[in-house]
Amino acid sequence: MTTIDARPMEQPVLAGDNYLTHTRGFRSWFFTLDHKRIGLMYLVSVLTAFLLGGIFALLVRTQLLVPEGLIMDQNDYNKAFTMHGGIMVFLVIIPSIPAALGNFVLPIMLGAKDVAFPRLNLFSYHLWIVGAIFLVMSMFTGGLDTGWTFYTPYSIDQQSAMGGVIPAVTGAFILGFSSIFTGMNFIVTIHRLRPKGMTWFRMPLFLWSIYATAVIQVLATPVLGITLALLAVERAFGIGIFNPALGGDPVLYQHFFWFYSHPAVYIMILPAMGIVSELIAVHSHRHIFGYSFIAWSSIAIAIFSFIVWGHHMFTSGQSPLMNVIFSLITFSVAIPSAVKVFNWLATMYKGAISWNTSMLYGMGFIFLFTIGGLTGLYLGTLSTDVHLHDTYFVVAHFHYVMMGSALIGFIGGLHHWWPKMTGKLINDNAGRVAFVLFFVGYNLTFFTQFMLGSHGMPRRYATYPADAGFQFYHILSTIGSYMMAIAFFMMAFYFIGSLFFGRRAPANPWGGRSLEWQCTSPPPHDNFAEQPEVGDCYDFSVLRWDEATGGYVWREDVEHPGQHAEDATA
Amino acid sequence: MTTTDRPATSAAGAGVRGAYRDERAQVIAGSFGLWALLATLAMLFGGLLLAILAIWASSEQWPKSLPPLPWQIWVSTASLIGCSIACSAAVAADRRGSVTGVRAAMASALIGAGIFTGMQVWAWFVWHDAVEQLLTDDGVHRLATTAFWVLTGLHVAHVLGGLIPLGMLVWYALWRRWTTVRRGLLGHTAIYWHFLDVVWLAMVLTMFIIL
Amino acid sequence: MSMLGLLATTTSPMKLGEATSGGTFWMPESASTIAPEVDFVFDFINWINYIFFALVVLVLVWFAIRYKLKPGSRESFTPDAPTHNTPLELTWTTMPLLLVGLIFWLGMDGYLRLTEVPDDAYPVKVTGQKWSWIFEHPEFGVIEGGELTVPLNRPVRMIMSSKDVLHSVFIPAFRVKQDVVPGRYTSLWFEATRPGQYRLYCSEYCGMDHSKMLAVVNVLPEDEFQDAMGQLAREYEDIPDSDLPAYAMNRLYSRCASCHSRDGTSGTGPSFVGLWERTKNGTTVFTDGTTLKDHMGPGGEFEVPENYLRDSILNPQHYIVQNYMGAMPTFKGQLKERQVDALVLMIKNMDRLVDDQGNVIENPDLDGADISTGSAN
Structure with missing residues (x-):
């Protein structure tokens, strides 16, 4: 047994060069091929978009405090909820985990120097920027009031929808290709660049979920692309593929749109599930329970996601037989989701659970995702969906899944990998307080919306009848949204604060065993000098707490993979 | 782009970029990427064909008699298949180690692709003259006749994309060192052009059905 | 109901207030033959969900507290904890499968009844256009806007189309909803079981005044309904x-x-x-x-x-x-x-x-x- 210093995991913190300090200047960032820098740029961009989308959300909530609408007229309200939806879906949730965190973590988890196609990766980011500019530009070219779904014939009718439709769909089209290229990159990277010892069923579960996501991105997103392209052509040249007045079919648009947009829900939620698998296992210091069930359930969700789109259209006028078939298949998605929840719970059994901020988000995810999943049952069931469709019940349901689950997973992952990305630790007490505020505010905002919806409040209403009993719930919901806003500002405060005042992070602050915890925090420019060898990344019994560095290190009395090579070089 | 901050070389040898052990690993990764790209494009074209066929199948007033497809389409078809065959010939010549064979085959492929694109543009104008009256007739006539441009337009965009690696390969074959990575690119480009063939035939068939 | 009431400018808010009262914690008032069936399925899923949710949260909180990392001890890894248990995992894979199968069947059953229109249904032709509803009674030659008068205890079939973009008819008290699509006809039916006035919403986004595209469904007993229709049919001729x-x-x-x-x-x-x-x-x-x-x-x-x-x-x-x-x-x-x-x-x-x-x-x-x-x- 040689000295501790020889092992990468125990190298002194911030010893010299790292990816942040490797080169300097704007060009060294904006044209970098380093996946870590690209991931970080995505992170900043996505969070900026999140701020913008969040402002629109607060405008929408404030408007609904009183029945006749507090601050906006009908047109401004319609623009506000459209921009909220468009920004949050296309600019925030879809790229948040794969493009920002995935880009940073995935190659390091594989012990690779970079993704398979670094130039394509950079190109994806530049596409994202261009797409974002187009999408936001739609606000200034006449405005966009179609809702993020761009339903026809409203969106293609020059008389109806405002002038921002073409810039917006162009933006969504470009963002779609950004997402496709990221997905392609990750598929090839996972196929070709796995290290020695990492078989498919030894991959960290985050990689499984990113892989399943990438498959959906590659196969579903082009269908959205062609649909939006047809929509733009139609609006510009009056060719009526989706316009009944010109011989087309508006319901066909819905089929095509949801063929992408339902799988897109899993593009959002699957990576979050992967993060939660990591969070629960690492912070419970306990081997993940039922690895293969979790891995296979990701694949199952990816496959089912392609054949359930019709459940968005139970009241659209498609045939009853189709409705029955889609309802049946829809219920099949419930199973892999339930399996994951049970496996996460079982992982906590007999664990040693750290109540740090990341783990709180992991547990918060289980709570909120359970509500999101269970309320999906009402919507998959035909007779109840007829009543609930297009009401606030649906709004509440998909926010529980897209925000309460996907975004919570992203925030949890951000807390988890923040020390690795920046080399700084956040103030964990501030993190816990912000979590509680967020969690309470979240449920206040969205649980009340279930009540609104089941009592008949339709979606996308700028005003509502004063005598229908809706206002009470709307007020509660708005108060909750303000609480969340405060919580997000707290997060921004302590994250940015940690950069200046945070304690230096050790290589492995949480006791993780996947490869990203075996390089320094922040990682060096090349990640690893040689691709390391890996073992079971959920077997934490080979780690011990090291008081000197404030992190976890290999136990001296147990062998770990690659040890002989290290001993030899030392 | 000058700021390549990732070291362009590693212990394994010159020309290996990024995370790969050697050039061969890079080529294999490239071919995985190609198939992922083709899967995406297949969904893209499949979606378009399906949309148009669905409208055609469900429409009750679809126009019965439309002008025949311009003859240029058939020349296009022949030249595209020719281009694809030339790409295969280049791969075969490369296996034999015949540098002249590669050069000749690549040059013919480029010419075939050029003829295809030219014929397409010509066909668009011919079609416009043929259906000008129908365009203003009513919505369904407009929809049916413009399907020609929508379908071929999307295809030509991908042909233009395919011209880039084709041009690069001609350049490499004539004036540059022939490396493993470039050899890999040749194989991938051939597969891409075969794919364009298949898509084109599916499109011609669709247009034949609906027009 | 008197003639005067029927011709009132707009329906008074008080009456609609009544319509929204009488609901349960989860559901608005129920006033059609289908509503109790829908509510039954909703409640059935509710109870399954309450039990599942309570189970998950209890276990989550229990484990989180019971297995909390002891302060000062960062070494308490438990290598003896099981990493998988196939029979257990198969159980919690198949058990939900049976439950959701049951839910699916209940929902389908109710839905299929919703699609079988009784032969003797009273027809109403509905036209949606930005941003108002028009209701036509072919049997009486009467056209109404903003208010739809229908008979009590008689199936009513709405045959609907749109003049411009997508709309959707949604009557919460009847638990019915159907999109209204330009260029084709869609239909829905209901049988009202309680006289009164119920709100009808447009629930498919249709542009600027989407949230003002409301109407009132006025359910009248058969004899009053006949009277009202007679009045409406002659309305303009008599004035x-x-x-x-x-x-x-x-x-x-x-x-x-x-x-x-x-x-x-x-x-x-x-x-x-x-x-x-x-x-x-x-x-x-x-x-x-x-x-x-x-x-x-x-x-x-x-x-x-x-x-x-x-x-x-x-x-x-x-x-x-x-x-x-x-x-x-x-x-x-x-x-x-x-x-x-x-x-x-x-x-x-x-x-x-x-x-x-x-x-x-x-x-x-x-x-x-x-x-x-x-x-x-």
Whole structure:
């Protein structure tokens, strides 16, 4: 047994060069091929978009405090909820985990120097920027009031929808290709660049979920692309593929749109599930329970996601037989989701659970995702969906899944990998307080919306009848949204604060065993000098707490993979 | 782009970029990427064909008699298949180690692709003259006749994309060192052009059905 | 219900307030044959969810507290904890499968009943257009807007289509909803089980005034329903010309209200206040740059200015007023000749029908009002 210093995991913190300090200047960032820098740029961009989308959300909530609408007229309200939806879906949730965190973590988890196609990766980011500019530009070219779904014939009718439709769909089209290229990159990277010892069923579960996501991105997103392209052509040249007045079919648009947009829900939620698998296992210091069930359930969700789109259209006028078939298949998605929840719970059994901020988000995810999943049952069931469709019940349901689950997973992952990305630790007490505020505010905002919806409040209403009993719930919901806003500002405060005042992070602050915890925090420019060898990344019994560095290190009395090579070089 | 901050070389040898052990690993990764790209494009074209066929199948007033497809389409078809065959010939010549064979085959492929694109543009104008009256007739006539441009337009965009690696390969074959990575690119480009063939035939068939 | 109540300007909020009371914690009042079935399935899923959710949260909290990392001890890894247990995992894979299978079957059963329309259903033709509803009773030759009168305890079938974009009929108290699609017919049916007034919403986003595209479903017992229909069928024939403006304000204006204000504010379309002044004087400017005056000279299209109002109702895309986008659908075929007359008279006498704030004057003084509709008669 040689000295501790020889092992990468125990190298002194911030010893010299790292990816942040490797080169300097704007060009060294904006044209970098380093996946870590690209991931970080995505992170900043996505969070900026999140701020913008969040402002629109607060405008929408404030408007609904009183029945006749507090601050906006009908047109401004319609623009506000459209921009909220468009920004949050296309600019925030879809790229948040794969493009920002995935880009940073995935190659390091594989012990690779970079993704398979670094130039394509950079190109994806530049596409994202261009797409974002187009999408936001739609606000200034006449405005966009179609809702993020761009339903026809409203969106293609020059008389109806405002002038921002073409810039917006162009933006969504470009963002779609950004997402496709990221997905392609990750598929090839996972196929070709796995290290020695990492078989498919030894991959960290985050990689499984990113892989399943990438498959959906590659196969579903082009269908959205062609649909939006047809929509733009139609609006510009009056060719009526989706316009009944010109011989087309508006319901066909819905089929095509949801063929992408339902799988897109899993593009959002699957990576979050992967993060939660990591969070629960690492912070419970306990081997993940039922690895293969979790891995296979990701694949199952990816496959089912392609054949359930019709459940968005139970009241659209498609045939009853189709409705029955889609309802049946829809219920099949419930199973892999339930399996994951049970496996996460079982992982906590007999664990040693750290109540740090990341783990709180992991547990918060289980709570909120359970509500999101269970309320999906009402919507998959035909007779109840007829009543609930297009009401606030649906709004509440998909926010529980897209925000309460996907975004919570992203925030949890951000807390988890923040020390690795920046080399700084956040103030964990501030993190816990912000979590509680967020969690309470979240449920206040969205649980009340279930009540609104089941009592008949339709979606996308700028005003509502004063005598229908809706206002009470709307007020509660708005108060909750303000609480969340405060919580997000707290997060921004302590994250940015940690950069200046945070304690230096050790290589492995949480006791993780996947490869990203075996390089320094922040990682060096090349990640690893040689691709390391890996073992079971959920077997934490080979780690011990090291008081000197404030992190976890290999136990001296147990062998770990690659040890002989290290001993030899030392 | 000058700021390549990732070291362009590693212990394994010159020309290996990024995370790969050697050039061969890079080529294999490239071919995985190609198939992922083709899967995406297949969904893209499949979606378009399906949309148009669905409208055609469900429409009750679809126009019965439309002008025949311009003859240029058939020349296009022949030249595209020719281009694809030339790409295969280049791969075969490369296996034999015949540098002249590669050069000749690549040059013919480029010419075939050029003829295809030219014929397409010509066909668009011919079609416009043929259906000008129908365009203003009513919505369904407009929809049916413009399907020609929508379908071929999307295809030509991908042909233009395919011209880039084709041009690069001609350049490499004539004036540059022939490396493993470039050899890999040749194989991938051939597969891409075969794919364009298949898509084109599916499109011609669709247009034949609906027009 | 008296005739007077039926013809009231708008339904009073109090009555609708009643309609929303009487619901449960989760559901609004139930007033159709289908509603109890839907509520049963909803409650069934509710209980499954309560149990599952309680289970998950209890276990989550219990484990989180029971296995909390002890302060000062960061070494308490438990290598003996199981990493998998296939029988257990198979159990929690198949158990939910059976449950959701049951839920699916219940939901399908209820839904299929929703799709089987009884043969003797009373037909109503529904047209959605931005941003109002029009209900036609073919059996009586009656057209209503803003309010739909239906019989109690009798199946009603709505045959629906849209004039412009997607809309959706949603009546929470009946638990029914169906999209209204341009270029095709969709239908839904219900059988109301309690007399009263229930709100009908548009639930598919349709643009600016989507949230104002509301209507009221008025459920009447059979004999009252027959009376009401009889009254409505004769409504316009029986009314003397001098009462037409007030009638139009009470019975027709609701179809115009989402775009044309009666308090002078500009909406999607010009306000009705002062419209007659502008028309009479020909000061209205169109998008093509011409003014109304250009079309009013002797032999001109609108030599009789009333004909401009008539044309704007029946052929709204003909001339579009400057600064408006021309969003108005045509009302051709939806209004009887006498109803068009009534609307023209209403616009001509707007200042006598509403006060400065746009409130309807209860008993308007129409003595000496101009009730000629021009030469079109």
